[in-house]
Amino acid sequence: MKILLLSGGKSAEREVSIVSAAFVQSVLERSGHSVIPVSIDMYGQWFSENDSLLIHTGHPVWKLLRGDSVIAFDVVFPVLHGPWGEDGSVQGLCMIAGWPCAGADIMTSAVGMNKITAKELVSSRGIPVVPWKTFTVQSPPHTEDLASMRYPLFVKPARMGSSVGISRIDSPEYLGEAAEIAFRFDSLILIENGIEKAREIEVALLSESGIVSSSVTGEILPGRQWYDYTAKYSCSESKLLIPAPISEDLSKEIRSCAEECFSILGGSGFARVDFLLDRDDKYYFNELNTIPGFTDISMFPRLWDATGVSPSEVMNRILQEALRRNSPNIESSVK
Ligand SMILES: Nc1ncnc2c1ncn2[C@@H]1O[C@H](COP(=O)(O)OP(=O)(O)O)[C@@H](O)[C@H]1O
Numbered sequence: 001m002k003i004l005l006l007s008g009g010k011s012a013e014r015e016v017s018i019v020s021a022a023f024v025q026s027v028l029e030r031s032g033h034s035v036i037p038v039s040i041d042m043y044g045q046w047f048s049e050n051d052s053l054l055i056h057t058g059h060p061v062w063k064l065l066r067g068d069s070v071i072a073f074d075v076v077f078p079v080l081h082g083p084w085g086e087d088g089s090v091q092g093l094c095m096i097a098g099w100p101c102a103g104a105d106i107m108t109s110a111v112g113m114n115k116i117t118a119k120e121l122v123s124s125r126g127i128p129v130v131p132w133k134t135f136t137v138q139s140p141p142h143t144e145d146l147a148s149m150r151y152p153l154f155v156k157p158a159r160m161g162s163s164v165g166i167s168r169i170d171s172p173e174y175l176g177e178a179a180e181i182a183f184r185f186d187s188l189i190l191i192e193n194g195i196e197k198a199r200e201i202e203v204a205l206l207s208e209s210g211i212v213s214s215s216v217t218g219e220i221l222p223g224r225q226w227y228d229y230t231a232k233y234s235c236s237e238s239k240l241l242i243p244a245p246i247s248e249d250l251s252k253e254i255r256s257c258a259e260e261c262f263s264i265l266g267g268s269g270f271a272r273v274d275f276l277l278d279r280d281d282k283y284y285f286n287e288l289n290t291i292p293g294f295t296d297i298s299m300f301p302r303l304w305d306a307t308g309v310s311p312s313e314v315m316n317r318i319l320q321e322a323l324r325r326n327s328p329n330i331e332s333s334v335k
């Protein structure tokens with residue numbers, strides 16, 4: 001297949017996207033696909049080999065043009081982390097354009113990107129989440145708003161990833177600064193109770209023809225106090241343990257909870273669902289990532305590998321699902 005691979009983008013996670021896209025490209029090429037890399041710059045302009053691209057909004061299918069030539073492809077694969085890529089925007093563009101798009105659809109992308117919506121939906125079905133409060137730039141947090149909460153607290157932009165804009169605060173005096181940092185990335189933020197010595201357990205998911213499958217569980221051992229940007233991308237002490245060293249029963253329970261969370265949030269494409277585990281082995285849904293990190297050392301491909309599904313098979317299954325979802329039969333059956 002010919003894959004239009006999107007990377008970069010306008011979000012603060014563009015650097016991470018570029019690293020993930022290089023790995024996705026190598027897996028796709030190893031699996032016999034041809035890749036047309038398209039980089040999106042910080043202003044949202046699309047480029048292929050330094051030529052800027054234009055979208056021609058024709059009927060019935062929109063065309064992508066480099067100069068006067070049409071770029072032909074079978075599937076768009078957005079490897080874009082964060083807003084303007086993982087949040088349903090590019091997925092919506094592809095849907096309107098009539099281009100098969102790998103990964104989550106608009107709804108799963110949009111609710112997965114928003115930590116508040118995701119937690120509201122998941123908790124409404126009885127799945128435990130860490131207590132949190134929501135604030136906006138128009139109505140920012142004050143110390144007294146957090147009187148019922150327990151420090152340390154985590155202050156997070158609602159729609160960001162890679163730990164960008166997140167602070168852990170141990171006392172109220174840092175609240176103003178932490179909120180200011182989070183508001184740099186989103187006008188909507190959440191503040192949640194921190195779990196001391198939280199263990200981080202993750203599960204990879206794939207949805208095919210409405211059937212969800214899950215990987216074994218993995219655990220992150222951050223090389224720092226928590227899994228911040230540095231611990232994620234430039235700390236050799238951070239480790240992934242696969243499978244997670246937890247009891248078989250707990251692992252089964254978390255895996256089935258991950259499938260349920262994914263389904264509640266629309267359950268399309270692929271995802272990684274992350275949980276926090278406290279000292280009593282009680283687990284809490286933390287977030288769902290619809291375009292999780294995808295490098296050779298990332299959790300998502302490694303979890304599948306440990307489940308007996310190679311990176312190349314994961315890619316093929318993702319691509320087949322994108323084609324299936326875009327097929328006219330499915331479209332016409334939607335009521
Ligand atoms: N409530 C919490 N208690 C303890 N640690 C947390 C909590 N929330 C987040 N963290 C830490 O912060 C990291 C990043 O937070 P997360 O919600 O996963 O945001 P991101 O989408 O940026 O990955 C987590 O991997 C974990 O190390």
Ligand SMILES: [Mg+2]
Nearest residue numbers: 162163274287
């Ligand atoms: Mg996370």
